Amino acid sequence: MFRKLMAAINAFLAVGVLAFGTPAQAQAVKAGIMTCNVAGGFGFIFGSSRTVNCTFAPGGVAPQHYVGAINKFGVDIGYVEGAVMAWAVLAPTNNPGPGLLAGTYVGATGSASIGVGVGANVLFGGFGNSISLQPLSVEGNRGFNVAGGIAEMTLSFQPG
Numbered sequence: 207m208f209r210k211l212m213a214a215i216n217a218f219l220a221v222g223v224l225a226f227g228t229p230a231q232a233q234a235v236k237a238g239i240m241t242c243n244v245a246g247g248f249g250f251i252f253g254s255s256r257t258v259n260c261t262f263a264p265g266g267v268a269p270q271h272y273v274g275a276i277n278k279f280g281v282d283i284g285y286v287e288g289a290v291m292a293w294a295v296l297a298p299t300n301n302p303g304p305g306l307l308a309g310t311y312v313g314a315t316g317s318a319s320i321g322v323g324v325g326a327n328v329l330f331g332g333f334g335n336s337i338s339l340q341p342l343s344v345e346g347n348r349g350f351n352v353a354g355g356i357a358e359m360t361l362s363f364q365p366g
Contacts, residue, residue, distance in 0.1 A: 233298070234296035234297060234298060234336075234338060235296065235297065235298075235299065235300045236294055236295070236296060236300065237264055237265075237295045237296065237297040237299065237300050237301065237302050238262055238263050238264035238265055238295050238302075239262070239263050239292060239293070239294060239295065240260055240261070240262045240263075240292070240293045240295050240307065240339060241260065241261050241263070241290065241291070241292045242258045242259065242260040242261075242276075242290070242291045242292075243258065243259045243260075243288065243289075243290055244256050244257075244258050244276060244286075244288060244289040244290070244291060244347075245257045245258070245288060246285070246286055246287040246288040246289075246349070247285070247286065248284070248285050249278075249282030249283050249284050249285070249286075249351055249353055250282065251281070251282065251283055252279070252280070252281075252282070253277065253278050253279045253280065253282050253355070254277070254278050254282045254353070255275055255276070255277045255278075256275065256276055257273070257274070257275055258272075258273065258274050258275060258276050258291075258359065258361070259271075259272075259273055260272040260273070260274070260361060262295065262302075262307055264295075264300075264301060264302065265300065265301075266301075267301065268366070270304055270305070270307065270363065270366075271363075271364040271366060272307060272308065272361040272362060272363055272364060273361070273362055273364055274359060274360045274361040274362055275359070275360055276357060276358070276359040277357070277358045277359075278315055278353055278355055278356070278357050279355050279356045279357075279358070280315075280353070280354055280355015280356055281352065281353060281354050281355060282351070282352075282353040282354075282355070283351065283352055283353070284319070284349060284350045284351030284352060284353075285349045285350060285351060286317075286319060286323075286347045286349035286351045287347070287349050288347065289317075289325070289347035290347075291325075291327065293327075293329075293339035293340065294339075294340050295307065295337065295338075295339060295340075296337070296338040296339075296340045297332075297336065297337050297338075298336050302333075302337075304363065304365065305363035305365075306332070306333050306337070307332050307333070307337055307361060307363070308332070308333070308361050308362055308363040309331055309332040309333055309337070309360070309361060310331050310332075310358060310359070310360045310361075311329035311330060311331035311332060311337070311339060311357075311358070311359045311360075311361070312329065312330065312331055312356065312357070312358050312359075313327060313328040313329035313330055313339075313356070313357055314327070314328050314355075314356065314357070315327045315328075315353065315354065315355060315356065315357035316353065316354040316355075317347065317351065317352070317353045317354075318351070318352050318353075319347050319349045319350055319351045319352075320350060321350075322347075323347045323349065323351065324347075325347065325353070327339070327357055328340070329357060329359055332361075
């Protein structure tokens with residue numbers, strides 16, 4: 207059963223990646239790593255909303271802090287104690303200035319938890335839709351949950 211569930215989630219994510227594609231942008235370069243702590247909570251069958259606290263670590267400069275929310279629309283059933291997600295950030299420059307990652311990101315999402323779980327998210331957006339959180343986030347979570355659908359994450363810059 208778990209194997210079938212993971213196969214369905216992987217198929218969903220593959221379709222989501224093809225449907226969203228990569229936004230038109232100048233040569234994107236890896237600008238750093240974004241790590242987000244996601245609050246725990248219940249999924250409400252048709253979606254969920256959880257707060258996020260993120261740190262962007264660009265190479266060679268001070269980390270930047272962001273707060274916001276991730277909303278999932280689609281199937282989201284169960285409870286997650288919390289999660290940590292990490293993305294490679296692709297941007298038009300390898301040194302995005304403070305606050306440049308603020309904005310709204312949209313893409314495909316899928317996760318499953320039975321005790322310890324995993325998930326994947328593909329999100330595009332940010333400053334002028336020029337930022338990609340790529341290629342897939344790595345999400346580690348604990349709980350009993352299954353989710354798949356569309357994700358929207360909104361981030362606000364928190365000056366240090």
